[in-house]
Amino acid sequence: SLAGTRLYKENYHEHAPSLEAYHQQVKALLGSEPRLDGEGVELQFNDSNTLILSPEARALWIAAYDQIEQQQGSGGGYADMQQFAGKAAEQALRIAGVLTVFNLGAFDEIANTHIDVTTMKQAFSIVDFYLCEHYRLHKHNTQTRQDDLERTLWQWLQDKREGVITTLRDIKQNVAYKIRDLSTEQIRQLLEALQVRGMVRANGDKWEVRPCTA
Numbered sequence: 001s002l003a004g005t006r007l008y009k010e011n012y013h014e015h016a017p018s019l020e021a022y023h024q025q026v027k028a029l030l031g032s033e034p035r036l037d038g039e040g041v042e043l044q045f046n047d048s049n050t051l052i053l054s055p056e057a058r059a060l061w062i063a064a065y066d067q068i069e070q071q072q073g074s075g076g077g078y079a080d081m082q083q084f085a086g087k088a089a090e091q092a093l094r095i096a097g098v099l100t101v102f103n104l105g106a107f108d109e110i111a112n113t114h115i116d117v118t119t120m121k122q123a124f125s126i127v128d129f130y131l132c133e134h135y136r137l138h139k140h141n142t143q144t145r146q147d148d149l150e151r152t153l154w155q156w157l158q159d160k161r162e163g164v165i166t167t168l169r170d171i172k173q174n175v176a177y178k179i180r181d182l183s184t185e186q187i188r189q190l191l192e193a194l195q196v197r198g199m200v201r202a203n204g205d206k207w208e209v210r211p212c213t214a
Contacts, residue, residue, distance in 0.1 A: 028105035051097050056117035064124050065089040068131075077135065080142070084134050088127050096123035146193075152176050153190050154199060157209050165208045 053061060068088050071078040078085035096115045099122055104113065156175045157166070168184055168191075179187060191207050194200045201210050 025102060025105050029102065051100055052114050053093075053120070054114040054116050057096070057115050057120040060117055060120050060124075061089065061092065064092065078131070081134055081138050085131060088131055092120070092123040092127045095126055096120050099123060149179060149182075150190055150193055153179055153187070154194055157194075157200060157207075165203055165206045167206050171207075 068078065068085055070076060072082045072085050073079065096119050099119050100113065100115050103119070153171070153175060156171075156179075168187060171187055172180060172184060174180075175187075179190070182190075191200060191202075195202060198210060200207050
């Protein structure tokens with residue numbers, strides 16, 4: 001690890017070639033003359049300015065699209081984040097378009113320009129990063145909600161005092177609304193999670209707080 005060794009260096013990044021190249025490219029884009037009509041109104045892009053995928057880039061995009069789509073199916077890595085993942089391939093196209101124009105350095109050179117496979121890969125690298133981040137945060141939030149539901153149910157069971165037997169029906173009718181709104185099966189899963197931790201125990205089709213845990 002580099003931790004503890006990254007001491008400050010004066011002007012360390014100021015003259016980095018990659019950063020200088022980036023600044024020059026931004027300046028070139030900002031210096032591009034707007035396309036105006038006879039009345040000084042900026043012209044909008046038309047079909048002649050449309051970016052087109054190269055055959056290789058198109059093949060890569062289709063393969064990535066299919067892979068992301070399959071992961072949204074039942075049991076897939078993106079099954080619980082379909083709303084976000086469903087837009088990923090489309091976002092990759094937008095990013096690839098931005099990268100292509102940026103690399104050109106001028107808006108008036110778009111005509112007959114193709115998005116190449118390298119740029120398409122770069123775009124999906126960015127998209128993959130955000131897919132992974134969304135998955136990580138979603139998983140964390142899901143676990144946090146699960147923990148909150150278990151604590152709420154446990155507190156309600158404790159209030160009924162040690163040894164008092166309750167049923168799923170009783171829980172469904174009387175527990176806090178955020179648990180009451182769950183299905184019977186989901187409540188059963190919460191009880192089973194508490195049982196694994198030794199906090200409750202099943203008694204036939206009923207449940208009770210274990211002695212010495214209340």
